[in-house]
Amino acid sequence: MSNKKLLLKTTNSFLIYAVIILLTAAPIFYYTCQWLYIYETDEVLLFHKGAFVNENHRNYNAIDIAAWNKYNENVTIVPDMGVTRDSIVGEMLFEALSDQKEPFRILYAPVEINGKKYTYIEKRNLVEMEGMVFSVAFMFLFIIIILLIGIIWISKKSAAKIWKPFYNTLSQIEDFEIDKNNPPQFTATDTDEFDRLNKSLERLIEKNTLIYKSQREFVENAAHELQTPLALFQTKIDTLQQLDLTQEQSALVGALNKDVSRLNRLNKNLLLLSKIDNEIYLEHDTIILNEYIDKNIDFFIEQAQAKNVKINRYFKNILRTKGNSALTEVLINNLFLNAIRHNVKDGVIDIRIENNSLKFINTGPEIPLQAQNIFNRFSKVNPSSQGNGLGLAIIKKICEINQWDIRYSFKDSLHTFEVIF
């Protein structure tokens, strides 16, 4: 189901209501007007008859009646037609003036003139009514339409005004990111519900930011605090290995050495992540990626030698980017070492620069990585690997803060990490 805007929803129901009202009101109104007009006409007919009776017409003789009939077109007195009480009928009669049949209301009423019974017939043309009913109906409808349009317009305007703080709040929350230092600034509102909404959002955000901050600080502090014991550990191992050790002891100390440097690396990576979080790396320079890769290629070739991995470079163009140079270097180093670490013996690493994209394509395990969580901290693909599960998280984080795009794909047994600058 497609989502509709709130304001559209309210005006939509208004519009539907208006159309229904118009469609039903028009015929009802037309017939009501017509009925009223006929009712009024009938009243007039009866009134005329009453007046006729009251105004001593009863003294008319036959000649008077003939004269009356001669000069009155609409009222005729005819000999008794057997009408016993007033009755009004609608009839289509021929109208000489317009040369066509027109609707009439005709009153037949029994009257007594000079003690003799007659029938009073009065007819009234309803042609005027048609026009009048139409114009009244039209005017009325016109007013209704104006009224509806006005109501819709005003309600739309006022709804927009009423909902403005809501939309304001909405866009503020949409822009909010907990790891950036930009708490939303809600504008004050006099609507109680929105005020409550803003206040609870503020509380929620404040609390979460606090938790987030303390967690971030915890990671940083923990990593910092670990440095001293690690230093003690390291120097003691350095001292220990100077002693006269048996082969067995040497092997143990060697293993310890590996462990401590692994621990050290993990700690440094955690520190790096929390430093990125804390926006330590804010300076931006222009970095030429080709140059950096070329400059350090020897180091990586050296690292790749143990697995006899071949490194190829395909630079289609010079790729310049703006970013923190230290972090960009960390990004490339991590991509590089990642491609070496997860490679196979006699494997290949292709580094491609094309337009604004940098790709590391490498051979490796024959199965694709789980793209959705490889960038999470401590999501190790291969539990036996020496990696500490932070390399890709660091890559992701660096891309995030620079608004670069990082993608992973697997095709033809090749793993590709692509950064789009």
Add this chain to the structure above:
Amino acid sequence: MKILIIEDEREISQSIKNYFKTNGIQCETAENYNLALTKINSYDYDCILLDLMLPDGDGFDILKELKAKNKTEGVIIISAKENLETRLEGFKLGADDYLTKPFHLAELLVRMQALIRRKNFKGSNNVIFNEIVVEIFSKTVSVNDIKLDLTKKELDLLLFLIGNENKVLSKSAIAEHLSGDMADMLDNHDFIYAHIKNLKKKLTQAGSGDYIKTVYGLGYKWENEQ
């Protein structure tokens, strides 16, 4: 040679002291700011190792004090603080080197030797071990006056080994020394094997003694032949 270690972690300063002792370096220690101030005002040292976080003061103030007194001691900051600002501030105040904790004692030793060499530089700046002569300035190595063609890494490795004479060097210490800034990311230290092998070959081919010994399970050792 006499150095001062200003470090509140007594165990660290003791380890440094023990490690350096066999290389003929005399170490004095100061666990706090006040003691450190008294010592630098009373004696001259060849080098000072300075921790920035002291219980009763800031290591930077010691740098300021040295500067104010026109003291010429070389200073290596050893600190758990690892950020560019602290580093730059340290250099600005006159520190010569900066080593982040944790570090290998071997690394600290060669850094200190390099610093002292730079400080005492009087025309010649050579490292000599029996028939091997390393000219630091021109970056050349010769064995019995025959020049050797060493890569930058091999030269680095040679200086690291000679500097830590008679010390067992772990693979990680060597790897971290050779890879510099990249060290924090390396999870495999096997690449040093190739460098050791090449260096050994080049030295012995030039007629030098075979000083590089492999220590089983641990690493390598530069040892004068008996």
